[in-house]
Amino acid sequence: MKLLSSAVLLFLVLGSALAYKSYSGYQVLKTAPLTAAAMPYVSRMSQRFDFWGTPGVGRPATVMVSPEEAPVVVAAFNRMRVSHEVLVADLGPQVETQRAEREALKVSSPRKPRTASYDRFMEFVEIDAHIHETADGNPAIASVLDLGFSYGGLEFHGLKLSNGQPGQKAVWFDCAIHAREWLSTPVCLRIIDEVVANPALRDLADWYILPVANPDGYDYSFTDDRFWRKTRRPTADANCPGTDPNRNFDFLWDAGNPTDYCSEVYPGTGAFSEPEVAAMGNFILDIADNLVLYVAVHSYGEMILYPYGHTVEPVPNVDQLIAAGTGTASADAIAAVAGTAYTVENSASGLYFTYGASDDFAYGRGAVEFAYTFELSAGGSGGFDPPASQIQPVVDEVWPGMLALVEYVLAN
Structure with missing residues (x-):
């Protein structure tokens, strides 16, 4: 596969940068496997916050939070005694990297x-x-x-x-x-x-x-x-x-x-x-x-x-x-x-x-x-x-x- 020059790639990225949501400062949090006692609370939280994947008893939950939402969700997990970790500290750079890759692949590998x-x-x-x-x-x-x-x-x-x-x-x-x-x-x-x-x-x-x-x-x-x-x-x-x-x-x-x-x-x-x-x-x-x-x-x-x-x-x-x-x-x-x-x-x-x-x-x-x-x-x-x-x-x-x-x- 022929690689695009950095100049062309930069042009592709900048061309759509103004419209594309950056997700700068967004975090992805992951809990420990959930207990039956925690599930009702997590289910209610999932109506308000953007939970990813399939939270369930014995499985971890993953949630994407904005900078404003992060302290609210962390406090809720702490109240429920649900341990958690920061899976992604800043989602923004990953979104940009993936978008740049996608634009490059579209040019270098067009559909037949x-x-x-x-x-x-x-x-x-x-x-x-x-x-x-x-x-x-x-x-x-x-x-x-x-x-x-x-x-x-x-x-x-x-x-x-x-x-x-x-x-x-x-x-x-x-x-x-x-x-x-x-x-x-x-x-x-x-x-x-x-x-x-x-x-x-x-x-x-x-x-x-x-x-x-x-x-x-x-x-x-x-x-x-x-x-x-x-x-x-x-x-x-x-x-x-x-x-x-x-x-x-x-x-x-x-x-x-x-x-x-x-x-x-x-x-x-x-x-x-x-x-x-x-x-x-x-x-x-x-x-x-x-x-x-x-x-x-x-x-x-x-x-x-x-x-x-x-x-x-x-x-x-x-x-x-x-x-x-x-x-x-x-x-x-x-x-x-x-x-x-x-x-x-x-x-x-x-x-x-x-x-x-x-x-x-x-x-x-x-x-x-x-x-x-x-x-x-x-x-x-x-x-x-x-x-x-x-x-x-x-x-x-x-x-x-x-x-x-x-x-x-x-x-x-």
Whole structure:
């Protein structure tokens, strides 16, 4: 790979510096593994502060704090007697370094037509072009899903891959519903690559793949704010735009959710208030008669979560959900590649209580028998910002797990 000169790199960085949030002085704090007694307090804190990863009993919590928030969060941890450390003392330099690397890679390693890039993170416009190129180049098996427009006017698309057999069962994968979780999108792109190349996979099922479920937020995370999570639709608080799209689905919407507009998990003004979420949810309902597997790909946590997020009470087919996720199926297939151990857990007990989430909607409203959220590996300064060098290892180890899951579900 040809290296850019320092002068060119400096020009690229300065060209977008004015718009890009610096995160200068922001810290990333990491707690010791949490106790059951601490979890209720941490769950309440997570409604106000930006917790990363998957805090849970026996696992540490990671939280990003501004210079103003740091003493408040530290004092709260001290009151709870939760020991913690400063994982990143100043996030600003790391954000700048990663942005400079990304700009350099975009110039030195441009995407080739009809080819997904796995040596760098692709921007929304590149991903959308790749979807159309794949459909244009494979008209007998690929068709573009016209899902509609985002609040910001971006037309967003998924892809259907099928051999055209009538009455075929269907499987669904979506990625990047949380904007900053860039590592999820290459997983969806890898699924597209594999299914296009292998007719036997299309004989198994019709495949629906949505690489970017939150186009406005994803685009904004590249242009303005690396750690942006939500949509970009304004709220009643002009200083706090955006809704958490994974709390906006029409299933137990707002049950116990916060009404703080600035919260990272603000659920919106009503179920399906976000046009992107409504488009996605309604499409899932349209294909629900044939849909047997729903998978939302997130990062991070190395977990395979199954419904429900609002209760730890087991769902009727819990044994099948666990068997498909673990045993000889998905988690074992992932571990066989490089030894990464994914755990398989109920969403409420493994993550935290959630309402209006996409997998619960697919399971509870769409009657999709197998519904999961995959939390990928962590990376970078605190988990959400893995380097580009991590893309290929993650997609290489996760794809066998996805395939094993599909094969198990269709066989059972």
